Amino acid sequence: MIGHSIPQQARNTKLKRGRGAHILEDDHDRPLCRANDTAAALWELCDGRTTVDEMVAAIAELSSLPEAEVRDDVTRALSELAIVNAIEWLTPRGDVQQP
C-alpha cells in the first residue's frame, strides 16, 4: 500500500498526549491505538502532502540512524496506524486508496 502513496490522518482522529505514551482516538473518543513518542510525531506529519520518503529522510537526519533502518520502522509504524484506521493512504493524485 505504501509505494508512492502519501499518508494522511484519518478524518476526525485525534491524538491525546500522555507522559511517554499517547492514545489516538476516533471522533467518539474511542481509543484506536497507543502510540509512543515517535509514532505520535509520525502521525502528526501525516498531512496528505508529506511523503514517506520525506519522513524517513527527516527522522534519519535527526536520529543519525541509517535511512534503511529508519524506513523499516516508519513503514511498520505507518502500516500499524493504517490498520487501526488512524491514517489513510492517498494516491499521488490525492484520492483515498481503498483498503
Added chain:
Amino acid sequence: MAQGTSPPADLAVIESSTAAAVRVLVATPAPLLRYALRTALNCEPDLTVVAEFGDSETTLLAVRRLVPDIALVDAELPPAGGIATSVKIKESDLPTRVLVIGSHPDRAELLAVIEAGADGYLTKSSDVDEIASALRQLHTGHACVPPEMLNVLLRDLIDRRRAGGEVLERFGRLSRREREVLALLAEGLDHNLIAAKLFVSAHTARTHIQNLLEKLEVHSRVEAVGLALEHNVISRSSQALRQETP
C-alpha cells in the same frame, strides 16, 4: 573575558564529591529554580551540580574553567540570553553539552536552540525525572527535545529540504553558459570582464546575466551569488567550468 581566567570569588562553585557522576552546571537567573535544580539533581546518584550561576558572562567563564559535562542553560539567562550563551559555549570547542530550558513549549525557541548548536531543549513544565532523564540522554551523546515537539523539528527539516530542493531545481534550469557566467559573477567579475573572459560581447554577457537572474527568480547579481553559495552551487559550477575548460 579571557580563556583560563579564574572566575570571581563570588561564583557559586560547588566542586563535586562524586567523581563518576555527570557534572552539571546550572545557569538560570531564578534563585529558587537554581536551588530546586541543585537540590533535586544532587539527590540523583549519577548526577551532580558542580556550579550554579545567574548570568551569561559568569556562566561562560565558569564553563571554560570547570568544563562541566552538561550546562543547563535558562533560555532567559541575562544579559545575553540562553541561546547566545549556548552558541558561545559550543564555539568554545569544549566537550560540554548544552541543554536549554525554556519557559514554555515554543516552536521558534526550539528551532533557535537547535540552530545555536545546543544538544537539547526542555521546558520548565518538565518534572525532575524528565530533566534527569534528559541530562543522562545528553551525556550518552543523544539529543533531547520534548516529545510533543518532535514533530516541530521533523516538520522544519522537511520544509528545509523542500526549500533546498526547489532552489536546486531553479539552478537546474540554467544553461551551461549561464552557469559559467554565475561562477564568474561569484568571482567578482562585472559584465565587461565576463564578456572578455568568455569572448562574447558585453551585451551578450548582460543578456546571460539577466536570463540567469530570471531563472533563479532573484532580483540582483548579489542575490544570485548568495543563493548559489548558500546551496553550494558555485563550487560545483566553478569545478565544472574548470573541468570543461581545456
